[in-house]
Amino acid sequence: MISFLIVAAVIYFIVMVPYNKLQERMAKGEEPTPPAADIALLTEIRDLLAGRESTTDVKGPAV
DSSP: OHHHHHHHHHHIIIIIHHHHHHHHHHHHTOOOOOOOHHHHHHHHHHHHHHHSOOOOOOOOOOO
């Protein structure tokens, strides 16, 4: 019986408390913080590279 209570307490504090805090944030309408400047820049570069057509015909290393 005691081991059940310990496991229940651990599950409650590891799963339920963060879940409830997340639900409170979502109910308030808080948005997560924007990414750092370097992450935003890398994301923009990735999107630009994904959008352009490939102009090179690379067949692999010449051995």
